[in-house]
Amino acid sequence: MKKKTIFSGMRPTGKLHLGHLVGALHNWAELQKEYKCIFGIVDWHALMGEYENSGSIKEDILDMAIDWLSCGIDPKESIIFVQSDVPEHLELQMFFSCFTPLGWLERNPTYKEQLREIKTRDLHTYGFLGYPVLQAADILLYKAQAVPIGEDQLPHIELTREISRRFNRLYKTDIFADCKAILTKTPRLLGLDGRKMSKSYNNTINLSDPKEVVEKKVSTMFTDPKRLRLNDPGHPDVCNVFSYYSVFASNKKDEVCTWCTKAEKGCTDCKKILSQEILKTLAPIQEKRAVFLKDKNKVLDILEQGAKDARVLAQKTMAEVKEKVFGK
Numbered sequence: 560m561k562k563k564t565i566f567s568g569m570r571p572t573g574k575l576h577l578g579h580l581v582g583a584l585h586n587w588a589e590l591q592k593e594y595k596c597i598f599g600i601v602d603w604h605a606l607m608g609e610y611e612n613s614g615s616i617k618e619d620i621l622d623m624a625i626d627w628l629s630c631g632i633d634p635k636e637s638i639i640f641v642q643s644d645v646p647e648h649l650e651l652q653m654f655f656s657c658f659t660p661l662g663w664l665e666r667n668p669t670y671k672e673q674l675r676e677i678k679t680r681d682l683h684t685y686g687f688l689g690y691p692v693l694q695a696a697d698i699l700l701y702k703a704q705a706v707p708i709g710e711d712q713l714p715h716i717e718l719t720r721e722i723s724r725r726f727n728r729l730y731k732t733d734i735f736a737d738c739k740a741i742l743t744k745t746p747r748l749l750g751l752d753g754r755k756m757s758k759s760y761n762n763t764i765n766l767s768d769p770k771e772v773v774e775k776k777v778s779t780m781f782t783d784p785k786r787l788r789l790n791d792p793g794h795p796d797v798c799n800v801f802s803y804y805s806v807f808a809s810n811k812k813d814e815v816c817t818w819c820t821k822a823e824k825g826c827t828d829c830k831k832i833l834s835q836e837i838l839k840t841l842a843p844i845q846e847k848r849a850v851f852l853k854d855k856n857k858v859l860d861i862l863e864q865g866a867k868d869a870r871v872l873a874q875k876t877m878a879e880v881k882e883k884v885f886g887k
């Protein structure tokens with residue numbers, strides 16, 4: 560049977576962190592076994608938010624590619640490419656934007672939340688309102704059946720389905736099928752301070768952080784606020800450090816629970832042990848990173864080949880779209 564196609568993307572807006580690793584990359588690496596995967600470094604989407612600071616996007620693209628490759632995204636299995644290298648994304652977005660009602664975009668909860676939350680940049684732009692239209696084009700250009708994403712992206716997948724149905728209805732065709740979201744099963748990893756892990760909150764552990772930095776950052780993590788002294792018994796269920804154990808050393812959870820609730824070990828020791836566990840996960844990734852960093856041309860070649868492969872698929876879809884819409 561022919562493998563189903565998956566598309567997913569990430570915006571190159573800075574260093575990747577543990578949230579990206581457990582929330583996306585681990586999952587993507589697994590999915591490669593079962594699906595034909597296409598992973599896009601979506602620089603146009605990055606530009607929609609970072610148009611005033613576009614200077615670092617180029618560097619962030621290369622860094623993102625290196626992180627992906629180091630985390631097991633395999634260019635022999637999957638297509639890895641940069642969105643702006645495949646101009647068909649914009650072409651399909653234009654087709655979709657002709658019939659996407661403003662109401663669909665204005666009602667989008669992710670959009671409304673970002674306008675509310677993000678105060679450092681002016682996102683009241685034409686482009687940003689159309690963010691999900693470009694995302695729909697990303698997915699439908701490759702006729703992906705499934706899209707691994709985080710929960711915050713569910714409204715965008717819903718919109719993608721609405722757009723593909725509307726296209727099919729308007730042009731009496733079935734070239735686009737419904738796509739479904741694949742949500743990651745791993746529990747969500749919060750930032751060092753217990754808020755969402757995000758570069759803008761400065762609460763991340765980055766995939767490229769050296770040992771000392773990881774140790775220092777872990778030592779600042781918020782713990783059970785009621786556990787002030789070593790003799791106070793702690794409550795692992797309200798401790799962010801404990802939730803990290805669930806992700807990075809689930810085999811140690813029982814032990815941690817015991818030493819915490821019986822006040823046998825202090826938080827400092829508990830964090831030291833956690834650091835070592837995180838470093839065990841990061842070590843093989845960082846080893847590969849070092850190799851790719853020394854051979855950036857190889858990474859650029861992978862992206863170039865990825866764009867070529869993606870374009871073959873993209874052009875095929877665009878020929879069908881143009882035939883349906885313009886009769887050519």
Ligand code: TRP
Nearest residue numbers: 566567568569570601604694697
């Ligand atoms: N909007 C996604 C995010 O911020 C990134 C993205 C762009 C994407 N195009 C996509 C994700 C297509 C999945 C499929 O996380």
Ligand code: SF4
Nearest residue numbers: 793798800819826829
């Ligand atoms: Fe959290 Fe560990 Fe301290 Fe318990 S001992 S409160 S689990 S850091």
